[in-house]
Amino acid sequence: MKLSDFDFDLPEELIATRPARPRSSARLLVAGPERIDDMHVSDLPRVLRPGDRLVLNDTKVIPARLTGTRRRGSAEARIEATLLSDRGEGLWSALLKPLRKVREGESIDFGEGLSATLESVEAGQGLLRFALSPDAFAEALARAGRMPLPPYIEALRAADHHDRDDYQTVWAARSGAVAAPTASLHFDEPLLKDLRACGVAFTHVTLHVGAGTFLPVKVDDIRDHRMHAEWGEVTEAAAQEIASTKDEGGRVIPVGTTALRLLESAVQAGTIGPWQGETDIFITPGFKFQVADGLMTNFHLPKSTLMMLVSALLGIERIRSVYAHAIERQYRFFSYGDASLLLPKGR
Structure with a gap:
């Protein structure tokens, strides 16, 4: 076929x-x-x-879409992250855009008390470490994240509170x-x-x-x-x-x-x-x-x-x-x- x-x-x-x-x-x-x-x-x-x-x-x-800032000295870069899967112990695989703007060991601040460090890159995906307890992470993610609407909807409109x-x-x-x-x-x-x-x-x-x-x-x-x-x-x-x-x-x-x-x-x-x-x-x-x-x-x-x-x-x-x-x-x-x-x- x-x-x-x-x-x-x-x-x-x-x-x-x-x-x-x-x-x-x-x-x-x-x-x-x-x-x-x-x-x-x-x-x-x-x-x-x-x-x-x-x-x-x-x-x-989960509200898996995040927008954050990577700071390197006085330079800043806007980073879009989509969490993909929980690897345990605060480690998440994620799609990062643009991935080339973040180096291993650098931190991304997503606001609302949520930040993560890029530990490594595997097969085009970043591994992010969140230094929060599971409950604190869930609460911060609920505040900072957006619902991950399918690409064909996001091409027509942004996610909002109704979603x-x-x-x-x-x-x-x-x-x-x-x-x-x-x-x-x-x-x-x-x-x-x-x-x-x-x-x-x-x-x-x-x-x-x-x-x-x-x-x-x-x-x-x-x-x-x-x-x-x-x-x-x-x-x-x-x-x-x-x-x-x-x-x-x-x-x-x-x-x-x-x-x-x-x-x-x-x-x-x-x-x-x-x-x-x-x-x-x-x-x-x-x-x-x-x-x-x-x-x-x-x-x-x-x-x-x-x-x-x-x-x-x-x-x-x-x-x-x-x-x-x-x-x-x-x-x-x-x-x-x-x-x-x-x-x-x-x-």
């Missing part, structure tokens, strides 16, 4: 820069092998069945993501209550979404692409809930590609089990899904690994027709856009 197999033309006006309000008022395209229904996220209780289980990623996005809530799920619990599991942004408390009332169950898992989720595929033959790694965990309790649902004939439907990738990474001898570690699973057409019976997800970028994943779930030709329908009906695309519910075996 070639990268061009996953390309399509998207009108720029369909790129969403703000979410729907309320969250569950976003549109929902429900697609199976043959049928497409135009609905809203608030209609999920009418689509899902009693006994179905939604799997939710409980990662919490503190908008770019976070209502069940976010475990800090560590630098991108949101965006399909989950459509859920609010009234919808969760309605789903519980109609017999839909929930399981929480964790995958800390990294900035690599936005990296473009640069190879023509997709077999040559290497995925970024992200840390995740499926607890024993979560694995048991999911396994029981499948044993009882219910459907397991991850909310978001992050939850789906984590579940399929946790398969052991054909059965999901407790799992913890980094996953770089790359799902393309031909992949055999062993856990996911469907997927709720937003509409993705052309030629992205996520387009390849949804094509693996529903088939390349079917996804092409689904996306053509979404564009014709003017669904809103990408992180703050509308949602789809993909059901390979139909409703």
